Amino acid sequence: xxxxxxxxxxxxxxxxxxxxxxxxxxxxxxxxxxxxxxxxxxxxxxxxxxxxxxxxxxxxxxxxxxxxxxxxxxxxxxxxxxxxxxxxxxxxxxxxxxxxxxxxxxxxxxxxxxxxxxxxxxxxxxxxxxxxxxxxxxxxxxxxxxxxxxxxxxxxxxxxxxxxxxxxxxxxxxxxxxxxxxxxxxxxxxxxxxxxxxxxxxxxxxxxxxxxxxxxxxxxxxxxxxxxxxxxxxxxxxxxxxxxxxxxxxxxxxxxxxxxxxxxxxxxxxx
Amino acid sequence: xxxxxxxxxxxxxxxxxxxxxxxxxxxxxxxxxxxxxxxxxxxxxxxxxxxxxxxxxxxxxxxxxxxxxxxxxxxxxxxxxxxxxxxxxxxxxxxxxxxxxxxxxxxxxxxxxxxxxxxxxxxxxxxxxxxxxxxxxxxxxxxxxxxxxxxxxxxxxxxxxxxxxxxxxxxxxxxxxxxxxxxxxxxxxxxxxxxxxxxxxxxxxxxxxxxxxxxxxxxxxxxxxxxxxxxxxxxxxxxxxxxxxxxxxxxxxxxxxxxxxxxxxxxxxxx
Numbered sequence: 287x288x289x290x291x292x293x294x295x296x297x298x299x300x301x302x303x304x305x306x307x308x309x310x311x312x313x314x315x316x317x318x319x320x321x322x323x324x325x326x327x328x329x330x331x332x333x334x335x336x337x338x339x340x341x342x343x344x345x346x347x348x349x350x351x352x353x354x355x356x357x358x359x360x361x362x363x364x365x366x367x368x369x370x371x372x373x374x375x376x377x378x379x380x381x382x383x384x385x386x387x388x389x390x391x392x393x394x395x396x397x398x399x400x401x402x403x404x405x406x407x408x409x410x411x412x413x414x415x416x417x418x419x420x421x422x423x424x425x426x427x428x429x430x431x432x433x434x435x436x437x438x439x440x441x442x443x444x445x446x447x448x449x450x451x452x453x454x455x456x457x458x459x460x461x462x463x464x465x466x467x468x469x470x471x472x473x474x475x476x477x478x479x480x481x482x483x484x485x486x487x488x489x490x491x492x493x494x495x496x497x498x499x500x501x502x503x504x505x506x507x508x509x510x511x512x513x514x515x516x517x518x519x520x521x522x523x524x525x526x527x528x529x530x531x532x533x534x535x536x537x538x539x540x541x542x543x544x545x546x547x548x549x550x551x552x553x554x555x556x557x
Numbered sequence: 558x559x560x561x562x563x564x565x566x567x568x569x570x571x572x573x574x575x576x577x578x579x580x581x582x583x584x585x586x587x588x589x590x591x592x593x594x595x596x597x598x599x600x601x602x603x604x605x606x607x608x609x610x611x612x613x614x615x616x617x618x619x620x621x622x623x624x625x626x627x628x629x630x631x632x633x634x635x636x637x638x639x640x641x642x643x644x645x646x647x648x649x650x651x652x653x654x655x656x657x658x659x660x661x662x663x664x665x666x667x668x669x670x671x672x673x674x675x676x677x678x679x680x681x682x683x684x685x686x687x688x689x690x691x692x693x694x695x696x697x698x699x700x701x702x703x704x705x706x707x708x709x710x711x712x713x714x715x716x717x718x719x720x721x722x723x724x725x726x727x728x729x730x731x732x733x734x735x736x737x738x739x740x741x742x743x744x745x746x747x748x749x750x751x752x753x754x755x756x757x758x759x760x761x762x763x764x765x766x767x768x769x770x771x772x773x774x775x776x777x778x779x780x781x782x783x784x785x786x787x788x789x790x791x792x793x794x795x796x797x798x799x800x801x802x803x804x805x806x807x808x809x810x811x812x813x814x815x816x817x818x819x820x821x822x823x824x825x826x827x828x
Contacts, residue, residue, distance in 0.1 A: 425810045431804035431805060432801070432803060432809055433801070457808075462804055462805050462806075496824055530820075530823060533701075533730070534607075534730075535699055535729065538700060539700070539816075545810075545817055549800065549801075553767055
């Protein structure tokens, strides 16, 4: 009989596994390894229920027993993954948080090609161009989950959707929303090769966002936090809509603009 | 004739003014001084146009001439304020940003008592309870400006609205939106002493947020990022509304929830 796979203990900061885990907080190391970190029992449970088990599960020692964590540990070991127990201090170094959640997991990054995207699966897709803030990116994933979107398509140079900050802000939606990454020059022909209305939140030549003629499937495009969308991109859209701006500001936070628009589209397509 | 007030040069990191400015990145020092930092020419220009001049203006040396900055400098000096020129390195230490904007200003904190709030001034007010993230707080200020809200009322222990992060995320709305801070026990009697419908984004005993019976003036209450609103607070509301949650998540980012609801209220009150 082969030995039962079991939990390993790690106690030193200089342990190679700890170094590897810490390295995943940096984009270049994530890309080299093709892995990313997600933390928290709730998030890992969401991931598991969506069919994603971590390859490596890291738990803080001294935690109380928890049935969901026990299940997770058993399944990770059964799938041939690693389960590691370490001190809360080391876990805090790994996640970069002073008070880390009691558990974190390492996952393989997903295929983010447009080709992997099943465009028939949803009526709403979110599209972000040059979105630089990982918190905004994660928030858009979370909003996408809430409005029943299929996923988030990241155009041009965006924040890394697999960064700890984006994964955290997504509140688990990184596992429910499809993420694709593409240059605008790839995205537009891909979009036009099938059905889809491209809608931009815009200030140029736009109609009011309430009761605009939204069509399904609807691709909702928001632009960079400080520059907005390039004019050329806006002009390629099928519909440009604008939200009231009653004060001095001429724009909303990118994730907020996407959400207000997405909820309007959801209501319009449902009615 | 008295000498013309003029710009001072500061070159050393250990200069007491630099130390003072850096200290304003910490809440306890802000509270002790009653001052806060805001950065960027656009933000400072917005502030000026709203009647707020910085007491101290700090500029990076080597910047090109700019008419708006020249105006600002002249007005600050005329009002008896300080104008300081320093190196981009020192400015970056002050603002905590690798690539700081070329200018920052020190402002006196505003009166955040409920008593100072002119409740007749607007039809919409945003209210946040135990909002912990300064980025969310600033984003709510920005949204408030966009929907024509009067301001943001912070209930219980929230992030500091005068933190560099909140001011930055507000994109200038810290100068257009009234900010008040109060405990729930103060807020509720204050609210009930005048007109106002208190509306919560809620999952409990709630009606759909679309076409709910909103009334003016409408106070839109959102809860803490991870806990939501205490049940007691929700029960004290005049109206509880819920947004569709089509996916696995049961909530939105707090600033997003506030914005989706605020835009719905704006549309309802206008129609």
